[in-house]
Amino acid sequence: MAWFKRSTEDKQKPTAEDSSERTVRTEGLWIKCDGCREIIWKKDLEATFNVCSKCSYHFRIDARTRLAYLFDDGVYEEHDKELASSDPLKFVDSKPYAERLELMQAATGLRDALISGTGLLLGRKVHICAMEPKFIGGSMGAVVGEKITRAVERAIADQAPLIVVSASGGARMQEGAVSLMQMAKISAALMRLDEARVPYVSVLTDPTTGGVTASFAMLGDLNIAEPGALIGFAGPRVIEQTIRQKLPEGFQRSEFLLKHGMLDAVVQRGEMRAYLANMFELLVGPVEAAAA
Amino acid sequence: MHPQAHGQSQLEPTVEKTAWEKVQFARHPKRPYTLDYVERILTGFQEIHGDRQFADDPAIVCGMGRLGSQPVLICGQQKGRDTKSRLHRNFGMPKPEGYRKALRIMQLAAKFQLPIITLMDTAGAYHGMDAEERGQGEALARNLREMSRLPVPVICVCIGEGGSGGALALGVGNRVLMLENSVYSVISPESCAAIIWRDKNRAELAAAALKLTAKEMLALGLVDGIVPEPPGGAHEDFDLAATLLKTALQEQLASLSGLSSSELVQDRYDKFRRIGSFFTGDTFSPNK
Numbered sequence: 001m002a003w004f005k006r007s008t009e010d011k012q013k014p015t016a017e018d019s020s021e022r023t024v025r026t027e028g029l030w031i032k033c034d035g036c037r038e039i040i041w042k043k044d045l046e047a048t049f050n051v052c053s054k055c056s057y058h059f060r061i062d063a064r065t066r067l068a069y070l071f072d073d074g075v076y077e078e079h080d081k082e083l084a085s086s087d088p089l090k091f092v093d094s095k096p097y098a099e100r101l102e103l104m105q106a107a108t109g110l111r112d113a114l115i116s117g118t119g120l121l122l123g124r125k126v127h128i129c130a131m132e133p134k135f136i137g138g139s140m141g142a143v144v145g146e147k148i149t150r151a152v153e154r155a156i157a158d159q160a161p162l163i164v165v166s167a168s169g170g171a172r173m174q175e176g177a178v179s180l181m182q183m184a185k186i187s188a189a190l191m192r193l194d195e196a197r198v199p200y201v202s203v204l205t206d207p208t209t210g211g212v213t214a215s216f217a218m219l220g221d222l223n224i225a226e227p228g229a230l231i232g233f234a235g236p237r238v239i240e241q242t243i244r245q246k247l248p249e250g251f252q253r254s255e256f257l258l259k260h261g262m263l264d265a266v267v268q269r270g271e272m273r274a275y276l277a278n279m280f281e282l283l284v285g286p287v288e289a290a291a292a
Numbered sequence: 293m294h295p296q297a298h299g300q301s302q303l304e305p306t307v308e309k310t311a312w313e314k315v316q317f318a319r320h321p322k323r324p325y326t327l328d329y330v331e332r333i334l335t336g337f338q339e340i341h342g343d344r345q346f347a348d349d350p351a352i353v354c355g356m357g358r359l360g361s362q363p364v365l366i367c368g369q370q371k372g373r374d375t376k377s378r379l380h381r382n383f384g385m386p387k388p389e390g391y392r393k394a395l396r397i398m399q400l401a402a403k404f405q406l407p408i409i410t411l412m413d414t415a416g417a418y419h420g421m422d423a424e425e426r427g428q429g430e431a432l433a434r435n436l437r438e439m440s441r442l443p444v445p446v447i448c449v450c451i452g453e454g455g456s457g458g459a460l461a462l463g464v465g466n467r468v469l470m471l472e473n474s475v476y477s478v479i480s481p482e483s484c485a486a487i488i489w490r491d492k493n494r495a496e497l498a499a500a501a502l503k504l505t506a507k508e509m510l511a512l513g514l515v516d517g518i519v520p521e522p523p524g525g526a527h528e529d530f531d532l533a534a535t536l537l538k539t540a541l542q543e544q545l546a547s548l549s550g551l552s553s554s555e556l557v558q559d560r561y562d563k564f565r566r567i568g569s570f571f572t573g574d575t576f577s578p579n580k
Contacts, residue, residue, distance in 0.1 A: 082572055083570050083572055084571045084572075085570055085571070086569045086570050086571050088512060088569040089501065089502070089503050091501055092501065093488040093489070093501065094488055094489065142567075142568035142570045143568075143570050145567075145568050146568050146570060149565070171456070171457075171478050171479075172478075173478060173479050173484055173487065173502075175478075176477065176478050176502045176503050176504065176512075177477060177478055177502075177503070177509060177512070177514050178512065178514065178567065178569060179478050180456060180460055180477075180478040181460075181564065181567040181568070182567070182568060183433075183457060183460060184436050184440070184460060184463070184464050184564045184567075185564045185565060185567055187433060187436035187437040187440060188436070188437070188440035188464070188560070188561050188564050188565065189565070190437055191437045191438070191440045192561070194437070195441075210457075211456070211457050213429030213433070214417075214428070214432035214436075214457040214461070215432070215433050215457075216433070217429070217433070218429050218430040218433040218434070219433050219434070219437055231429075232424050232428075232429065233417065233419075233423070233424060233428040233429035233432065233457070234419035234423075234428070238419050238483075239420065239421060239424065242419045242420055243420055243421060247421070251421070251424075252424060260425050260426070260427070261427075262430060
């Protein structure tokens with residue numbers, strides 16, 4: 001069994017004990033595909049961008065891995081990494097939010113649920129924000145809102161395209177209406193980006209729901225998604241409670257949204273860099289011209 | 293000039309209500325809804341229908357009329373009063389076509405330089421299969437972005453339930469006000485309690501934790517003012533509630549009258565750009 005499951009004693013970080021969620025970052029040698037139940041050698045999976053080579057199931061990946069996949073040689077300059085939530089509501093539920101933040105920060109090595117970086121994508125300077133699904137469900141509070149807004153401002157300042165990779169359950173409940181207002185703040189910044197005619201591509205990954213779908217994730221010049229991602233405003237359970245029936249298979253998946261006209265394309269993870277580079281070239285010209 | 297200057301008025305009850313009590317007030321079945329205010333504060337109101345794409349959503353009403361002598365556009369979510377009208381209005385929960393209608397008509401108002409007033413009163417945007425299929429998220433998102441560039445004064449007032457993104461999609465204004473007994477929240481107390489404690493019955497605790505009352509929202513800097521209500525709440529006296537709202541709206545419009553189109557857009561941008569409290573650097577000093 002040790003091949004499949006991480007044994008409890010060889011945890012490297014004692015602080016990770018509270019992150020009970022299923023994780024792709026297993027220390028086991030093998031992993032079972034959630035799509036086709038195939039047992040895959042972990043090294044093979046890493047070589048295919050964490051996509052199952054049998055059934056093309058896209059495993060969830062963390063923000064660091066995402067940026068490493070997208071930037072040339074995985075190299076980028078990180079911005080605003082020091083921003084951290086101030087717990088504006090002094091929110092306490094089953095445990096204080098401040099404590100929850102500390103646990104998440106220890107488990108992920110991040111201050112909040114998003115990494116913002118600038119680097120090259122097939123030679124073109126781009127800004128990429130990637131959400132971290134493991135940090136309180138990738139939820140958006142004031143820090144995520146501020147980091148994206150600053151990234152938008154950077155994109156306007158240097159006319160370099162912006163990509164935001166969403167993976168989020170929506171606005172962060174523990175920051176109350178402060179989180180809610182981030183939706184308006186980011187959307188207003190995107191209005192300015194729009195007026196500056198700088199390309200913005202929203203990449204929607206599994207899962208993208210709630211206030212993230214209802215703001216920046218749906219405001220791309222291009223909205224593209226990875227295959228099979230859950231994308232919606234309301235989550236499936238909430239809809240099922242509202243209509244009191246089971247949802248059909250594939251409802252709110254990327255392919256469903258494509259069919260209903262809500263996405264420009266569904267793009268495989270392995271094709272993402274080439275897709276983005278091509279679209280930027282079509283929209284704003286070749287790299288040399290854009291740099292000039 | 294913000295209305296909170298006279299907001300803590302003699303009208304305020306002496307005993308402060310709990311957050312949960314405020315939620316009950318905000319949802320009171322006899323509370324005035326958008327059209328109750330519209331018929332009392334506007335003259336010559338003419339409703340305008342439809343999103344030109346799919347349908348006319350009765351959960352949002354839009355129309356033009358005069359506030360005093362000033363022609364304005366008003367739009368807001370509309371709840372029903374009895375079973376039949378509640379169903380007709382879908383309990384005040386708009387579908388994408390409702391938000392698209394509101395945006396279409398706000399842009400029409402902007403074209404002819406009419407100030408815009410929005411009244412927010414919804415439990416939230418509708419959570420149904422049809423709403424998802426037609427892009428509820430996209431409709432909300434587009435309103436947020438497009439409202440931010442309307443070149444006219446925009447005043448938003450939460451008159452009852454400010455239910456998350458479904459309220460905010462009519463809520464990007466130069467001034468955002470809340471009625472004294474309204475609430476504005478990222479999530480309903482019931483849903484919040486269901487997530488935290490897996491128990492909807494602890495909504496009272498969640499309501500307190502969410503800081504959703506007008507006073508708390510003002511203290512957090514998320515809204516600009518509080519509109520007082522008649523003693524005992526807006527449902528006790530529709531006419532007085534409407535008069536108090538009208539006064540606040542006229543004051544706010546007057547305060548924006550000197551601004552050019554670009555200054556109005558800048559003013560609205562700056563207002564939302566400032567929102568967000570976080571620590572920067574290892575010193576953990578508050579941002580604002």
